[in-house]
Amino acid sequence: xxxNSLSGTIPSTLQHCNQLVVIDLSCNKLxxxxxxxxxxxxxxxxxxxxxxxxxxxxxxxxxSLIPSLQVLNLAHNNLFGSxxxxxxxxxxxxxxxxxxxxxxxxxxxxxxxxxxxxxxxDIELQFTTMLSIVTSIDxxxxxxxxHIHIEITNLHGLHFLNLSMNHFLGNILDKIGLMSQxxxxxLSKNNLSSRISLSISALYSLSILNLSYNNLxxxxxxxxxLQTFTNLSYIDNLxxxxxxxxxxxxxxxxxxxxxxxxxxxxxxxxxxGRIWYFIGFALGFVFGFWGFLGAVMIKRSTRxxxxxxxxxxxxxxxxxxxxxxxxxxxxxxxxxxxxxxxxME
Numbered sequence: 001x002x003x004n005s006l007s008g009t010i011p012s013t014l015q016h017c018n019q020l021v022v023i024d025l026s027c028n029k030l031x032x033x034x035x036x037x038x039x040x041x042x043x044x045x046x047x048x049x050x051x052x053x054x055x056x057x058x059x060x061x062x063x064s065l066i067p068s069l070q071v072l073n074l075a076h077n078n079l080f081g082s083x084x085x086x087x088x089x090x091x092x093x094x095x096x097x098x099x100x101x102x103x104x105x106x107x108x109x110x111x112x113x114x115x116x117x118x119x120x121x122d123i124e125l126q127f128t129t130m131l132s133i134v135t136s137i138d139x140x141x142x143x144x145x146x147h148i149h150i151e152i153t154n155l156h157g158l159h160f161l162n163l164s165m166n167h168f169l170g171n172i173l174d175k176i177g178l179m180s181q182x183x184x185x186x187l188s189k190n191n192l193s194s195r196i197s198l199s200i201s202a203l204y205s206l207s208i209l210n211l212s213y214n215n216l217x218x219x220x221x222x223x224x225x226l227q228t229f230t231n232l233s234y235i236d237n238l239x240x241x242x243x244x245x246x247x248x249x250x251x252x253x254x255x256x257x258x259x260x261x262x263x264x265x266x267x268x269x270x271x272x273g274r275i276w277y278f279i280g281f282a283l284g285f286v287f288g289f290w291g292f293l294g295a296v297m298i299k300r301s302t303r304x305x306x307x308x309x310x311x312x313x314x315x316x317x318x319x320x321x322x323x324x325x326x327x328x329x330x331x332x333x334x335x336x337x338x339x340x341x342x343x344m345e
Contacts, residue, residue, distance in 0.1 A: 002026040002049070010034075015041040026051035026073065033057035034074070039065035046092075049073040051138070059084055059139070067091040071136045075162065079142040083168070088151025093135045093158045136160035140186065143167065148187075153178045162186040164210065169193065172211075177202030184208035192216060196240075201226055209233045216240045219249045 002024045009032035010025070018041050031054040038048065039062030048063070051073045058081035059074065070092045135158050145167040152161075153175040161182060169191040176185075177199030185206060193215040200206075201224030209229050217239040220226055231244045241249040 002028070004028050006030055008032075012037070018042060018044070020045055022047040024049045025053070028053055031055065034060055034063075034079075036060045036062045039063045042066060044068055047071040050077065052076040055079060057081075059144075061086045063087075064089045069093075071134055073136070073138045074142070075138045075140040077142055079139070079144060081144065082146035083139070083144060083149055083152070083163070085149040085151045087137070088149070088154040090155060093137075093155040095157050134159065135181070138162040139166070141165040145169070147171075148173060150175060155179060157181050160184045164188040164190070166190055172197050172200065172216075174199055176200050179203065180205070182206055186210040187214070189213040196220055196226070212236050220245065 006028040015037040020042055021044055026049045034055055039060060043066060045066050046068050055077040059079055061084040064086040069090055140162045147170040148168050150173055153173055156178060158179055159181055164186045171194035172192055174197050176197055182203050183205050188210040195218035196216060198221050201221050210233055212234060213236045216237040220234060220242040227243050234240055234245055241247040
């Protein structure tokens, strides 16, 4: 009876159909409260889908009294209030392997094929599979609020959990890692404000994760499959940091970062040192050379002293054995003396 234009409330006479296994009234225009007698009268119900209607009010705690319920879809309604703590008592979702789930619904070799719609990252994913292996809770896009009660972590056999687009606040459950069969977890677009629990890294079957658009803080736990998800799983949590986000946490790789910065600074200092060394050397040579040459050429007494100093320096060189070298040295000394005498005049 899904995908029609049914309106009004769910008739109370339906409670007398106590052998119903599947109720799918999704995508209609039904309104009013979800009847409490679902939990008291329909004890063999496995699928309850009221998705995309106009239901209001709180979620009845009595739904958890249905021992065989495997698929509960109340998404896209106007439900309000808190998540009932009794939701941790769905018997068919508690065990990792439940022998009751493997039984055929209608006998023989015929199984009910259920199309489970999972909303994750604003995308509707449709999984068509045998009901005998599906467990799912979808309460997305309502007005539910309050904390997510820890009792829900008792559902060790739950495969899909979608609580997105509500007003849940507080922590991501510390014991969420106990839900070992979870394949999809969507808590996006709520008001969760804690750190991401390390326990979530124990969900080895998790293939879809969406924690975006919350107020989560701190570093994304490392060394687990949490880094294998894209940054879209974590965006718009302003105080969340670490891979795969492009936001570094305070203190990430301090030794490496400081070492690189220090090496860069030392390299820059060396470059500046070399430049100023050569500038100073060039200026010293220019001023020293021209200052000395100017003093020698302009002042007569300085010029004479310079010539005499050169004469003395030449006298310190050892005499050579060759007569030619001795004669040459004598001629040079005579020439220097003449120059000195001429300079005096």
